Structure formats: structure tokens, C-alpha cells
Amino acid sequence: MTPALSLRNLRKVYNESFEALKGISLDVMPGDFFAMLGPNGAGKSTTIGIISSLVRKTSGTVEVFGKNIDTDFSIAKKYLGVVPQEFNFSMFEKVEDIVLQQAGYYGLPRKQALVQTEKYLKQLSLWDKRQTPARMLSGGMKRRLMIARALVHEPQLLILDEPTAGVDIELRRSMWDFLRQINAAGTTIILTTHYLEEAESLCRNVAIIDQGVIVKNTSVKSLLQQLNKEIFIFDVPGNLASLPSLMGHRVAQIDEHSFEVEVDKGQSLNAVFTQLTAQGFEIVSMRNKSNRLEELFVAMVNANKDLAGGAQKEVQA
Amino acid sequence: MSAHEQWIAFITILRKEIKRFTRIWVQTLLPPAITMILYFVIFGKLIGSRIGDMGGFSYIEFVAPGLIMMAVITNAYANVSSSFFSAKFQRSIEELLVSPTPNYIILLGYVMGGVARGVAVGLIVTVMSLFFADLHIHHWFTTIFIVFMTSVLFSIAGFINAIYANTFDDVSIIPTFVLTPLTYFGGVFYSINLLPEFWQQISVLNPILHMVNAFRYGMLGISDLNVGMALVGLTLFVVVLFAVALHLLKSGKRLRA
Numbered sequence: 338m339t340p341a342l343s344l345r346n347l348r349k350v351y352n353e354s355f356e357a358l359k360g361i362s363l364d365v366m367p368g369d370f371f372a373m374l375g376p377n378g379a380g381k382s383t384t385i386g387i388i389s390s391l392v393r394k395t396s397g398t399v400e401v402f403g404k405n406i407d408t409d410f411s412i413a414k415k416y417l418g419v420v421p422q423e424f425n426f427s428m429f430e431k432v433e434d435i436v437l438q439q440a441g442y443y444g445l446p447r448k449q450a451l452v453q454t455e456k457y458l459k460q461l462s463l464w465d466k467r468q469t470p471a472r473m474l475s476g477g478m479k480r481r482l483m484i485a486r487a488l489v490h491e492p493q494l495l496i497l498d499e500p501t502a503g504v505d506i507e508l509r510r511s512m513w514d515f516l517r518q519i520n521a522a523g524t525t526i527i528l529t530t531h532y533l534e535e536a537e538s539l540c541r542n543v544a545i546i547d548q549g550v551i552v553k554n555t556s557v558k559s560l561l562q563q564l565n566k567e568i569f570i571f572d573v574p575g576n577l578a579s580l581p582s583l584m585g586h587r588v589a590q591i592d593e594h595s596f597e598v599e600v601d602k603g604q605s606l607n608a609v610f611t612q613l614t615a616q617g618f619e620i621v622s623m624r625n626k627s628n629r630l631e632e633l634f635v636a637m638v639n640a641n642k643d644l645a646g647g648a649q650k651e652v653q654a
Numbered sequence: 655m656s657a658h659e660q661w662i663a664f665i666t667i668l669r670k671e672i673k674r675f676t677r678i679w680v681q682t683l684l685p686p687a688i689t690m691i692l693y694f695v696i697f698g699k700l701i702g703s704r705i706g707d708m709g710g711f712s713y714i715e716f717v718a719p720g721l722i723m724m725a726v727i728t729n730a731y732a733n734v735s736s737s738f739f740s741a742k743f744q745r746s747i748e749e750l751l752v753s754p755t756p757n758y759i760i761l762l763g764y765v766m767g768g769v770a771r772g773v774a775v776g777l778i779v780t781v782m783s784l785f786f787a788d789l790h791i792h793h794w795f796t797t798i799f800i801v802f803m804t805s806v807l808f809s810i811a812g813f814i815n816a817i818y819a820n821t822f823d824d825v826s827i828i829p830t831f832v833l834t835p836l837t838y839f840g841g842v843f844y845s846i847n848l849l850p851e852f853w854q855q856i857s858v859l860n861p862i863l864h865m866v867n868a869f870r871y872g873m874l875g876i877s878d879l880n881v882g883m884a885l886v887g888l889t890l891f892v893v894v895l896f897a898v899a900l901h902l903l904k905s906g907k908r909l910r911a
Contacts, residue, residue, distance in 0.1 A: 351911070383911075386911060389752045390751065390752060390910070391748055391751055391752060391910055391911065392910060392911045393906055393910050393911065410754065411655045411754040411756075412754075414752065414753060414754040415754055417752070419752050421748065423745065424745075425744070425745035425746055425748045425749070426744070426746050426749065427740075427741065427744055427746040428744060429677075430670075434670075434673070435749075437666075438666055438670055438749065439749055439753070441662055441663060441665070441666025441667075441669075442663050442666060442667075442749060442750055442753035442754075442755045443659075443663075443753055443754060443755075444655050444656070444658070444659025444660065444662045444663055444754070445662065446662060447662075486749070
């Protein structure tokens with residue numbers, strides 16, 4: 338099957354000095370919901386910039402549904418819809434005009450453009466604002482406008498660069514639902530995000546990029562299986578006088594009302610509760626300490642830093 | 655993109671550009687009308703009546719074509735330089751750069767937007783001038799060709815300026831320090847026959863002089879210079895500048911990282 342996106346040995350060197358991408362290769366299959374994770378400056382936005390032709394690559398190839406962005410750019414671009422990280426529309430133009438114009442740039446006849454503009458503005462709850470200049474919209478509305486604009490030509494591959502950055506929880510959830518819907522309808526989605534909960538909740542496959550290389554490219558499921566420990570936080574009523582002593586578990590105090598317990602994956606929590614009860618601890622609530630993917634992400638990025646540091650030392654030696 | 659899709663993309667850019675300058679008509683269409691009325695009143699009526707005839711026409715009739723050309727040049731240039739630079743500044747140009755619209759369509763769309771404003775302002779100024787002078791068209795082809803090609807030329811120049819510009823100041827430098835002096839010394843207000851021989855030869859190097867002169871020939875039928883040369887030279891300038899602008903757009907200079 339032809340991948341929706343295929344990157345081969347993609348390199349980008351800025352100002353002949355900084356190598357932002359060090360020859361990454363990646364395949365994203367049609368219908369996938371794919372996450373690209375990485376810390377700031379990892380190369381995610383550069384990758385998206387190259388795919389959308391806003392950044393000139395130093396070397397390598399990019400194919401969208403088998404069409405090379407250099408030689409078949411017209412067809413490749415029609416397959417692609419991009420939602421950038423920063424607002425990049427004219428603040429003085431009306432919402433409807435911004436989306437209609439984008440349809441025109443893709444060669445959609447006016448009649449069809451009007452129909453699709455209405456469809457996506459309604460789906461993203463912006464129809465009532467269609468005559469409003471973009472500068473008058475709230476941050477969340479502006480973000481939704483960029484999604485409507487990217488979808489108006491009905492691309493088969495939608496790339497979103499941190500789509501929910503700075504968006505409140507309610508809106509983020511509704512955007513997730515919307516993205517799930519269009520993915521279920523057949524659109525391949527690639528997103529970069531800092532919210533690892535977002536990747537865990539939405540995506541099936543993931544690539545972790547750090548310092549211009551892909552550290553990991555696998556399914557979210559298999560990535561999470563690598564996590565062999567979980568940390569639970571227990572809250573007690575009143576002040577915590579002392580910490581419990583739990584056989585085979587690391588225990589640490591969080592504050593005067595709570596402590597955390599490290600539990601091996603697959604290990605029963607019953608034993609923990611039995612010991613807590615025996616030691617006279619009353620538990621009023623319990624929760625996961627952090628996003629599971631976040632722990633893996635941090636571990637992988639740190640491991641990559643150590644590796645890069647080692648290589649640097651070797652070169653210096 | 656098929657030819658039909660390219661046409662849709664072109665019309666979309668052109669429509670956007672026309673919508674932009676008509677939306678802000680107080681900044682784009684009204685000022686040249688007011689400025690030209692002042693020129694006609696001061697240079698045409700008040701001072702002109704004391705100057706007498708020039709080239710066999712009253713002074714106001716002589717300066718009218720030059721003033722129309724001045725408005726066409728500055729407005730065609732300003733439209734593209736400010737519109738394209740603000741698209742670059744707000745990053746809305748990325749809407750076009752990520753789309754399959756070919757570079758030459760992007761360039762043509764912006765240039766024709768500049769032509770639309772240049773011609774619109776030219777028409778407004780022409781209508782204003784009719785209140786002060788009795789104008790006729792001596793040679794229709796030359797008049798229309800010169801107005802169209804001049805606005806194309808300065809629209810492309812404005813586009814190149816916008817590509818290189820990093821700040822709004824960079825957009826105003828060329829009009830202030832290059833276009834205005836060249837226009838004022840481009841025979842708008844005088845015939846170069848009034849100049850000493852040396853300055854006549856220097857003036858001939860000013861391309862705007864040839865455009866103004868050819869346009870005046872089209873309207874009044876009088877000329878200080880070879881009109882045929884002006885038409886050919888203007889066409890060559892347009893071809894060369896179009897190729898330069900297209901090359902800049904293709905290379906992604908100051909547009910793509």
C-alpha cells in the first residue's frame with residue numbers, strides 16, 4: 338500500500354551550520370492518526386514546513402500518496418492540508434473570505450467553494466462568525482478557522498502543528514472529537530503536540546523526534562507496553578504523620594496529605610491496600626501521578642541526549 | 655493544476671486584491687483624487703495661467719497626462735508592495751505558498767491587482783482633470799498600451815520590493831527616494847526641451863520620462879522623444895522584471911526558510 342506520507346533521508350541545514358534534521362525517514366500509512374512528538378527545537382515544525390513546502394529541504398525526498406513534492410507538486414499539494422502552529426491569515430479579512438480564498442487557491446469552482454466553506458464553518462461552529470473580521474475572533478476560534486481553511490479542499494492528509502496549544506480544555510476535547518470524526522471518515526491525520534495526553538488519546542502510531550533524528554517510531558500501544566512501572570498518588574484524611582512501609586514498593590511523600598507509591602506493571606494493588614490497612618492508613622482517594630506517555634517520552638529524550646553527549650565527547654576526544 | 659483551476663486561482667487572487675483596495679478606499683482611492691485636484695488647482699489654474707502655453711497646449715492640458723501617469727505609477731507600485739509585504743508580514747502568504755497555485759499565477763494575480771488599482775486611480779484622476787481641462791485622446795492604442803504596461807511594470811517592481819523588504823520602512827524607501835524624484839524629473843510638469851542640452855541627455859536616461867512622454871503623445875499628439883522606442887523599451891522592461899520576479903518567487907527568497 339502506498340503510504341500517505343513517505344519521508345526519505347530528509348535533511349535540513351540552516352545557514353550552513355545548524356543541522357535541524359539529520360536524515361529522517363518515516364512512513365505514515367493511509368487512514369492513520371499519527372503523532373509526532375518531540376521537545377522544542379527537535380525538528381517537528383521543520384519537518385512539517387518541508388512537507389508543506391514552506392521550508393526548503395537540504396536533501397531527501399517527500400512523497401504524499403506516492404507523489405513527489407518536487408516533481409508532482411501540484412497533485413501532492415492537493416492531497417495535503419496544513420494547520421500551522423502560528424496564526425497565518427490576514428487579520429483584516431472576514432472569516433468566510435479567508436476560507437473561500439483558500440478553496441480558490443486549490444482551483445475549486447466558486448459554487449463548490451461556497452458549499453464547502455459553509456460545510457466546514459458550520460462543522461467548526463464558525464458559521465455565525467462568517468462575516469466577522471478574523472482579528473475579532475477569540476484564540477480558539479482562530480485555531481478552528483485554520484482547521485476549516487485547511488479542510489476546505491478536502492485533503493486526504495491533514496497535518497496539524499500543535500493544534501490545541503493555548504486552547505481551553507472544553508474546546509480541546511471538542512477539537513479531539515472533530516479530528517476523530519474526520520479520521521474515521523478516512524482522512525489521514527498527523528499531528529505534533531506537546532500534550533502527550535493528546536497523542537495517547539487520539540493517535541495510533543507515534544514518532545518521537547529529538548535533535549533532528551527519530552528516536553522511536555512505533556505504535557502508541559507498543560510504546561505504552563514498554564512502560565513497566567506506574568506511580569499512584571494516595572490521599573489521606575488529615576495530616577500524614579509518617580510514611581507507610583510497603584514491601585517491594587518505593588514510597589515517597591508528596592505533601593502533608595498525600596504520598597506516592599511505585600507499582601510494577603501488572604502487579605496487583607490489593608497487596609498495597611492490604612499493607613496500608615494493616616498499618617492503619619486510611620485512603621480517601623487515589624490517582625495516577627502523570628501521563629504515562631510523558632514518562633516514556635522524557636526517558637527517551639534523556640537517553641537520546643546522553644547518547645548525543647557521548648558522541649560529542651567522542652568527537653572532541 | 656489544470657488551466658481552468660489555474661484561472662480560478664488567478665481570479666481568486668485578483669478578487670482578493672481588488673476587494674482589499676476598495677475596502678480601504680479612504681486610504682487608496684480618495685487621496686490620489688484629492689492630491690490631483692490640488693495639483694490641478696495650483697499648477698494648472700493658479701501658476702499655470704501665468705506660465706502660458708507649452709508644446710502648443712495650455713499648461714493645464716500639458717500637465718494633465720503627466721499627473722495621470724504619476725497617479726498610475728505610484729498607485730500600481732504601492733498596491734502590490736504594501737499588499738504583498740503585509741501578506742508576508744502576517745504570514746498569510748503561506749496560504750498561497752502551501753497551495754498548488756503555480757508561481758506565475760501568484761505573480762500575475764498580484765500584478766493584475768496592482769494594474770486594477772493603477773487603472774482605477776488613473777480613471778478617477780482623468781475624470782477629475784475633465785473639470786479643469788478639455789482633454790481628448792489623440793491616439794487610443796498608445797494611450798491604453800502605455801497605461802496598462804506602465805502599471806504592469808510598476809506592479810512588478812512593487813512585488814520585487816515587497817519580496818526584499820523586511821520592514822514597512824523598506825516598502826516606503828523606493829517610492830520616496832527613487833520613484834518620486836524620477837517622476838518629478840520625468841517631464842510631468844515641463845517639456846525637456848526647456849532644459850539645457852546636458853540635462854536633456856541626462857533626462858533621457860530616466861525611463862519614467864519616456865512613459866510620461868508617450869502617454870502625453872497618446873492624449874495630446876505631442877512628443878519630445880521617440881514614442882516607438884518607449885513602447886518597445888517598456889515591453890522589454892516588463893519582460894525582464896517579470897522574469898526576475900518569477901525567479902525570486904521560485905527560489906523562495908525571503909519567503910521560504
